[in-house]
Amino acid sequence: MHLAARALCLALVPSIAAAQAETRYPATQQAQPRSAAVATPDASRYLVVACPTPAGTPSASLGQPADSATRALVAALCARAQAPAGRPLYAPLASEPARPDTEAALAAQPPEPPEAAIDLLMRLAEASAATDASMAHPARHADQDEHGDHDEHAHDALRSADEKGSGEDPDAPFAPQFKIHLFADMKYAAIDTVGSRNGFSLGQFDLFGRSELSDALSVIAEATLTALPRNTFSAHLERLMLTYSPTDLLSASVGRYHTGIGYYNTAYHHGTWFQTATGRPLMYNIDGDIGVIPIHTLGVSATGAVPSGSLGLHYLAEFGSGRAGQASAAGTTQPALNDNNTPSMNGALWIRPDAIDGLQLGVSLYHDRLTFSDTSKARNDETIAAAHIIYKTDVLELMTEGMLMRHDPRGAGTASDSHGYYAQASRRFGSVRPYARMDYLEIPKTDPLFAFLGRRFGPSVGVRYDFQPLAALKLQTSHLNQTTRPNMNRFDAQVSFMF
Amino acid sequence: MRRLQRTLTHWVLPVLVLAALVAAAKPADIRAPEAEPLAIVVNRTNPLSEISLADLRRLYRGQRSRWSNGRRVTLVMRDPGTPEREAILQTLYGVDEDEYRRGFLQAVFTGEANGAPKVLATPNGVLRFIFNVPGAIGYVRASEVDASVKTLRVDGHLPGDAGYRLEVPPQ
Numbered sequence: 258m259h260l261a262a263r264a265l266c267l268a269l270v271p272s273i274a275a276a277q278a279e280t281r282y283p284a285t286q287q288a289q290p291r292s293a294a295v296a297t298p299d300a301s302r303y304l305v306v307a308c309p310t311p312a313g314t315p316s317a318s319l320g321q322p323a324d325s326a327t328r329a330l331v332a333a334l335c336a337r338a339q340a341p342a343g344r345p346l347y348a349p350l351a352s353e354p355a356r357p358d359t360e361a362a363l364a365a366q367p368p369e370p371p372e373a374a375i376d377l378l379m380r381l382a383e384a385s386a387a388t389d390a391s392m393a394h395p396a397r398h399a400d401q402d403e404h405g406d407h408d409e410h411a412h413d414a415l416r417s418a419d420e421k422g423s424g425e426d427p428d429a430p431f432a433p434q435f436k437i438h439l440f441a442d443m444k445y446a447a448i449d450t451v452g453s454r455n456g457f458s459l460g461q462f463d464l465f466g467r468s469e470l471s472d473a474l475s476v477i478a479e480a481t482l483t484a485l486p487r488n489t490f491s492a493h494l495e496r497l498m499l500t501y502s503p504t505d506l507l508s509a510s511v512g513r514y515h516t517g518i519g520y521y522n523t524a525y526h527h528g529t530w531f532q533t534a535t536g537r538p539l540m541y542n543i544d545g546d547i548g549v550i551p552i553h554t555l556g557v558s559a560t561g562a563v564p565s566g567s568l569g570l571h572y573l574a575e576f577g578s579g580r581a582g583q584a585s586a587a588g589t590t591q592p593a594l595n596d597n598n599t600p601s602m603n604g605a606l607w608i609r610p611d612a613i614d615g616l617q618l619g620v621s622l623y624h625d626r627l628t629f630s631d632t633s634k635a636r637n638d639e640t641i642a643a644a645h646i647i648y649k650t651d652v653l654e655l656m657t658e659g660m661l662m663r664h665d666p667r668g669a670g671t672a673s674d675s676h677g678y679y680a681q682a683s684r685r686f687g688s689v690r691p692y693a694r695m696d697y698l699e700i701p702k703t704d705p706l707f708a709f710l711g712r713r714f715g716p717s718v719g720v721r722y723d724f725q726p727l728a729a730l731k732l733q734t735s736h737l738n739q740t741t742r743p744n745m746n747r748f749d750a751q752v753s754f755m756f
Numbered sequence: 757m758r759r760l761q762r763t764l765t766h767w768v769l770p771v772l773v774l775a776a777l778v779a780a781a782k783p784a785d786i787r788a789p790e791a792e793p794l795a796i797v798v799n800r801t802n803p804l805s806e807i808s809l810a811d812l813r814r815l816y817r818g819q820r821s822r823w824s825n826g827r828r829v830t831l832v833m834r835d836p837g838t839p840e841r842e843a844i845l846q847t848l849y850g851v852d853e854d855e856y857r858r859g860f861l862q863a864v865f866t867g868e869a870n871g872a873p874k875v876l877a878t879p880n881g882v883l884r885f886i887f888n889v890p891g892a893i894g895y896v897r898a899s900e901v902d903a904s905v906k907t908l909r910v911d912g913h914l915p916g917d918a919g920y921r922l923e924v925p926p927q
Contacts, residue, residue: 510867
């Protein structure tokens with residue numbers, strides 16, 4: 258077996274040498290080698306050698322010690338490549354040629370590689386695919402950078418390219434690599450309403466992870482720990498999605514995900530570091546802050562690009578559990594389990610036209626059927642229509658969204674229409690980004706779920722200072738008019754970061 | 757009227773002439789060194805030979821993740837601070853380094869992007885990686901391109917052609 262392998266390896270040497278004699282890299286270009294041991298269509302392997310320039314010194318490929326045997330092999334192969342055709346390209350295995358000591362002597366030697374070089378050739382040819390990829394590239398020279406083959410990045414946060422996932426060695430079996438990002442924030446809040454307490458608080462600790470299971474299959478998981486009064490924390494599995502993405506036209510997911518209503522709910526979520534402001538708009542408040550939108554869905558979803566040229570059209574379709582059965586208030590809007598038989602449906606379309614870089618326009622339509630813990634209440638059809646216009650560039654951020662939410666008791670009464678919007682503008686000056694936002698949310702008294710919220714609206718102004726690439730300080734002051742509660746003024750200082 | 761004419765003759769006209777001279781001389785005096793084209797390179801097995809700048813933007817922003825042959829796109833970037841990377845950030849992303857980092861992390865966070873690009877320190881590293889990875893796309897100075905990779909036409913232009921829009925300051 259070993260002898261056969263040797264013979265195969267030696268048989269490949271002439272083809273490499275002949276190819277190198279024609280042009281600089283033809284053999285390597287055609288065979289697409291990935292390492293020192295190069296796979297060919299017939300599953301055999303051969304070794305690619307970078308011949309030095311005439312003034313250069315023969316050397317081994319980088320990543321391997323350039324011992325005398327290696328130099329001997331390289332010199333012999335290169336000399337053979339430049340030799341006239343028809344000369345013998347390898348010696349019989351049984352022969353034992355003399356071994357020259359110097360490179361000058363090597364050049365004058367017959368081109369047959371010595372036995373030691375053959376051994377080396379065998380060793381390299383049989384090396385695992387994990388061998389330094391630099392050996393495969395013909396342009397690599399030992400005197401060039403010693404760090405060129407790494408994938409180091411100044412920031413670990415971006416150093417998440419999955420070697421397997423990137424296809425660097427596509428024939429190798431996939432090994433899942435779970436990449437984790439952590440987000441957190443801390444803040445000081447001063448609120449002027451009676452009963453409110455000013456002071457420091459921990460925000461939300463967000464653990465986000467992603468793993469590639471195969472070229473087209475990935476998993477996203479996100480869990481949060483949220484600080485509550487009396488030194489307690491609530492833990493939530495916010496997202497758990499298994500996603501299959503065979504093409505750009507389809508990315509199908511199953512699990513718990515952010516409902517694709519509007520823009521903000523999927524673009525920004527638990528990692529406050531991403532958000533310009535300290536918190537979410539009123540209409541996208543999460544359950545702990547009395548949100549009105551079903552911000553999570555448990556179910557299946559499909560999204561992708563629609564071939565539309567410069568229009569940049571995308572679609573989203575979701576089919577899930579919607580709000581929990583027994584929904585009675587905002588606290589039950591995000592089910593971890595589907596506990597009713599009335600699935601929700603959501604569809605969205607948005608465009609990103611090439612003509613205006615940074616612009617996104619979109620609409621979405623959500624439908625669900627609600628049941629209530631108070632069984633005397635009729636079931637309601639819930640419809641949420643939303644539209645957004647987003648313009649984001651390096652400097653400017655303009656976002657506005659509107660939402661109309663209808664709860665229809667299906668003939669048992671009149672429908673109640675709630676609506677909300679927000680508009681946010683910010684401009685970046687270096688590391689500093691001042692911003693302003695106007696929020697509005699109006700829930701009619703007839704609404705079966707959120708009537709207690711009434712009308713709430715008010716401005717917020719603030720400034721975000723990115724004092725480090727992955728950390729930001731935000732100072733924000735807000736005023737909130739409320740019809741069902743006293744008006745409120747508040748000041749927030751928040752440090753948010755990822756690591 | 758005469759006073760106005762004198763003012764024009766003595767002050768305004770000389771100032772305009774001087775300004776015109778300065779404006780004419782300025783480009784010659786502080787002319788920036790000629791920029792070098794930045795080549796977009798892919799693996800030689802990639803069936804693509806031409807790409808539009810808009811599609812290139814989509815690729816680099818993670819909005820398109822597959823090649824026409826179904827193979828997954830693997831983005832290659834140079835280290836932060838390199839002129840080549842700055843040129844790509846400006847031309848394809850329209851942002852600076854900090855905004856790029858935040859934007860890409862957010863794209864990964866939302867699930868829109870598959871993962872961060874492969875970051876390599878040298879042109880040789882870029883060429884070698886693209887040579888080895890069939891779905892890879894990257895960029896190097898046109899003068900650094902070798903035959904181990906394929907150079908894409910961008911909007912119908914090869915590096916060095918008139919109208920080629922990807923440029924980097926000379927080394």
